[in-house]
Amino acid sequence: MSDKQLSQKEIQALEQYLPMWKIVFGQFLQHKMAVVGLITILIFVAIALLAPVISAVTGLDPNRQNPLARYLKPGTVAPLGSSQKEEAVLNFENREPQAAQALRADLMSKQLVQSVREEDALYDLAFLEKNQALEVLKKLKTPEAKKFEKVFDSFETYHLLGTDDTGRDVFIRLVYGTRVSLGIGVVVAIMATLIGLIVGALAGFYGGFIDSALMRITDSLLSLPTIPLLILMAAIKGKDFLEKIGIDEQEYTSSAVLSFLLENEAIIKLVFILLIFSWMTTARLVRGSILSLKEREFILAAKTLGAKDSTIIVRHLFPNVISVILVSVTLKVGDSILFEAAMSFLGLGVQPPTPSWGNMLFNAQDLIQEAPFLAILPGLLILAVTLSFNYLGDGLQDAIDPKAIRR
Amino acid sequence: MSQNILEVKNLSKFFPIKKGLFLRHVADVRAVDYVSFHVRQGETLGLVGESGCGKSTLGRTLIRLYEPTSGSIRFKGEDFLKVRGESLRKMRKDMQMIFQDPYASLDPRMTVGQILTQPFEIHNIMTPSERLERVKQLLETVGLKASHVNRYPHEFSGGQRQRISIARAIALNPSLVIADEPVSALDVSIQAQILNLMKDLQEKLKLTYVFISHDLSVIEHLCDRIAVMYLGKIVEIATRDELFSNPKHPYTQALISAIPRVGEGKKKMKKSLSGEVPSPINPPSGCHFHPRCAHKKDICSQKAPALESVTGNSEHRSACWLTTQGGL
Ligand SMILES: Nc1ncnc2c1ncn2[C@@H]1O[C@H](COP(=O)(O)OP(=O)(O)OP(=O)(O)O)[C@@H](O)[C@H]1O
Numbered sequence: 140m141s142d143k144q145l146s147q148k149e150i151q152a153l154e155q156y157l158p159m160w161k162i163v164f165g166q167f168l169q170h171k172m173a174v175v176g177l178i179t180i181l182i183f184v185a186i187a188l189l190a191p192v193i194s195a196v197t198g199l200d201p202n203r204q205n206p207l208a209r210y211l212k213p214g215t216v217a218p219l220g221s222s223q224k225e226e227a228v229l230n231f232e233n234r235e236p237q238a239a240q241a242l243r244a245d246l247m248s249k250q251l252v253q254s255v256r257e258e259d260a261l262y263d264l265a266f267l268e269k270n271q272a273l274e275v276l277k278k279l280k281t282p283e284a285k286k287f288e289k290v291f292d293s294f295e296t297y298h299l300l301g302t303d304d305t306g307r308d309v310f311i312r313l314v315y316g317t318r319v320s321l322g323i324g325v326v327v328a329i330m331a332t333l334i335g336l337i338v339g340a341l342a343g344f345y346g347g348f349i350d351s352a353l354m355r356i357t358d359s360l361l362s363l364p365t366i367p368l369l370i371l372m373a374a375i376k377g378k379d380f381l382e383k384i385g386i387d388e389q390e391y392t393s394s395a396v397l398s399f400l401l402e403n404e405a406i407i408k409l410v411f412i413l414l415i416f417s418w419m420t421t422a423r424l425v426r427g428s429i430l431s432l433k434e435r436e437f438i439l440a441a442k443t444l445g446a447k448d449s450t451i452i453v454r455h456l457f458p459n460v461i462s463v464i465l466v467s468v469t470l471k472v473g474d475s476i477l478f479e480a481a482m483s484f485l486g487l488g489v490q491p492p493t494p495s496w497g498n499m500l501f502n503a504q505d506l507i508q509e510a511p512f513l514a515i516l517p518g519l520l521i522l523a524v525t526l527s528f529n530y531l532g533d534g535l536q537d538a539i540d541p542k543a544i545r546r
Numbered sequence: 547m548s549q550n551i552l553e554v555k556n557l558s559k560f561f562p563i564k565k566g567l568f569l570r571h572v573a574d575v576r577a578v579d580y581v582s583f584h585v586r587q588g589e590t591l592g593l594v595g596e597s598g599c600g601k602s603t604l605g606r607t608l609i610r611l612y613e614p615t616s617g618s619i620r621f622k623g624e625d626f627l628k629v630r631g632e633s634l635r636k637m638r639k640d641m642q643m644i645f646q647d648p649y650a651s652l653d654p655r656m657t658v659g660q661i662l663t664q665p666f667e668i669h670n671i672m673t674p675s676e677r678l679e680r681v682k683q684l685l686e687t688v689g690l691k692a693s694h695v696n697r698y699p700h701e702f703s704g705g706q707r708q709r710i711s712i713a714r715a716i717a718l719n720p721s722l723v724i725a726d727e728p729v730s731a732l733d734v735s736i737q738a739q740i741l742n743l744m745k746d747l748q749e750k751l752k753l754t755y756v757f758i759s760h761d762l763s764v765i766e767h768l769c770d771r772i773a774v775m776y777l778g779k780i781v782e783i784a785t786r787d788e789l790f791s792n793p794k795h796p797y798t799q800a801l802i803s804a805i806p807r808v809g810e811g812k813k814k815m816k817k818s819l820s821g822e823v824p825s826p827i828n829p830p831s832g833c834h835f836h837p838r839c840a841h842k843k844d845i846c847s848q849k850a851p852a853l854e855s856v857t858g859n860s861e862h863r864s865a866c867w868l869t870t871q872g873g874l
């Protein structure tokens with residue numbers, strides 16, 4: 140045989156053990172779009188996790204409205220409204236009381252502002268035209284003046300992606316929207332997959348009555364009309380519901396859990412509804428694959444070798460089902476994000492002021508002609524993320540298919 | 547005459563068909579329908595029949611992958627069906643199976659080494675390094691290389707995979723191996739190699755085979771005795787030479803005449819089978835074969851013939867009213 144001529148080295152190379160995950164990973168890297176998808180997803184996950192940091196660094200607040208700066212185009216600079224200016228000055232005074240004191244005294248003594256009372260000095264300065272005010276501060280040349288110059292910088296906001304109908308910064312709302320949309324997507328996908336896994340595994344593994352009962356429930360849920368049910372659910376108010384079952388206002392405001400639930404009522408309801416409608420496909424998938432695995436000859440072979448049920452489940456069923464699950468969970472994240480967007484677009488999902496990509500789209504409807512980017516931006520993000528998850532799912536599917544594996 | 551390693555009496559396996567939410571029992575698939583036979587130590591018993599006649603079900607019931615509906619199995623003199631739990635697990639070491647589909651019989655996520663170590667892990671035999679040595683030795687025994695130990699099943703051809711299956715089956719030194727169509731999924735050229743390997747192993751390891759196949763020409767090469775199955779029943783059983791030279795049952799005759807021989811076109815088949823195999827859910831009354839039989843009489847559709855010795859040969863049994871009433 141020609142193999143007899145293999146050098147010692149080549150045989151050693153053959154003998155080298157490659158764990159399954161390394162093979163799968165190598166396969167995955169070959170799937171370019173899946174890799175791009177994974178990177179995109181990781182970037183969005185990072186954005187979602189770092190949202191408060193981004194907010195602190197840029198000084199942007201997703202809920203700060205500015206009536207003077209509605210529907211701004213991307214890349215414009217907008218002045219703050221007067222109340223916000225006052226707030227900024229107040230912040231400065233609280234932060235650096237001594238500097239503020241010194242600055243006030245200087246301003247009054249040199250009569251650089253027309254204030255009647257000393258307390259108003261900084262506020263009057265703040266309401267001057269920016270260049271004028273900066274000149275005033277330059278004249279002072281004190282370190283305190285330098286510090287106050289920074290406050291002026293924050294009087295203007297740079298809106299990278301423009302502003303929406305109430306003058307909120309679109310960029311930071313998209314950042315926080317990533318949190319909500321991606322969060323809902325991931326939570327729903329994971330929980331739906333867990334439910335589906337349990338139901339499907341019970342049905343598939345035990346068969347018989349358990350199987351047919353569980354599958355009837357699955358089928359009937361699959362045939363429920365989604366949208367009407369959602370509207371119905373959206374109409375049920377958490378407070379009313381609690382009062383119906385005999386929990387009064389005092390009780391639910393004092394209970395941490397209940398008040399948390401009520402505060403996030405819309406999101407929780409949405410997650411709940413999405414869950415109800417998305418575990419069935421996984422359950423069917425898991426049941427199907429367990430049913431077919433159970434009859435696969437390698438499982439029978441393990442049985443004839445005398446393997447215990449636990450060995451068969453851990454060594455054979457689990458690794459083979461997990462691969463099915465992994466793909467379905469990634470696809471489900473994309474689906475759930477789309478579903479959330481659709482619900483929120485209909486006004487049934489995440490309620491303002493909490494931003495989600497879906498309700499940002501919903502808000503953009505009114506002035507779609509004047510400010511199309513308000514709709515385009517969240518739309519693009521939804522597209523990018525769902526596409527990425529789909530490519531990731533595709534790539535995983537190919538990577539974990541052992542028949543496709545080549546060395 | 548050597549001892550019987552396996553004695554099967556009135557064994558049957560019905561698959562219940564259940565309908566509706568409450569799984570009402572509506573009918574049975576009579577996959578194995580009261581069969582009796584024995585297997586002698588060291589021989590190869592062939593089990594032949596058309597697709598769907600219950601060969602696999604019989605094989606799997608013998609090894610208790612399926613619990614039989616009725617009947618008894620004695621393995622090495624012990625009542626195999628009484629064995630449960632831990633002692634069943636122990637006893638399984640002595641009885642192994644080779645499966646038909648070389649692609650489905652190996653877990654795609656395990657290396658050959660992991661697959662072949664599993665038997666020892668399950669029974670907690672030897673240390674890990676001893677196991678590895680034994681696995682390499684097994685690979686060489688079945689004609690593969692020790693360096694294959696870290697490969698995955700998909701890196702092998704169908705024939706090589708079947709060799710791995712065989713290695714797994716002989717790992718625990720069983721005395722009985724049930725081979726369920728081990729070569730039907732393979733190319734003809736490879737079939738001969740695998741059959742030769744099985745023959746060699748039988749000699750070396752003193753194995754007893756129950757060899758299942760739908761192909762009489764494959765069976766002819768390997769088997770000492772042959773049982774012919776039709777619709778869940780054994781219709782004829784005899785030594786190989788007797789069966790081929792003196793087939794009694796019309797179904798056996800039809801099967802034998804259907805084997806293509808060198809120099810003989812397929813057209814020359816003397817007796818060919820007409821019609822379809824009836825459903826095992828609702829088998830024909832009397833002799834299951836009567837609707838397709840060229841020699842049927844009135845009694846054939848009324849009463850089922852028993853598997854009885856053919857006159858002058860206690861080794862040759864046939865279940866046909868024609869043979870029990872004095873032959874064709
Ligand atoms: N698990 C099962 N549940 C219900 N019916 C079954 C089951 N397994 C087999 N059967 C039925 O039992 C009958 C015998 O099947 P079996 O697989 O034993 O036939 P076979 O002779 O091995 O056929 P083949 O040559 O196709 O492998 C068939 O009618 C089949 O449909």
Ligand SMILES: [Mg+2]
Pocket residue numbers: 601602603726727
């Ligand atoms: Mg079969």
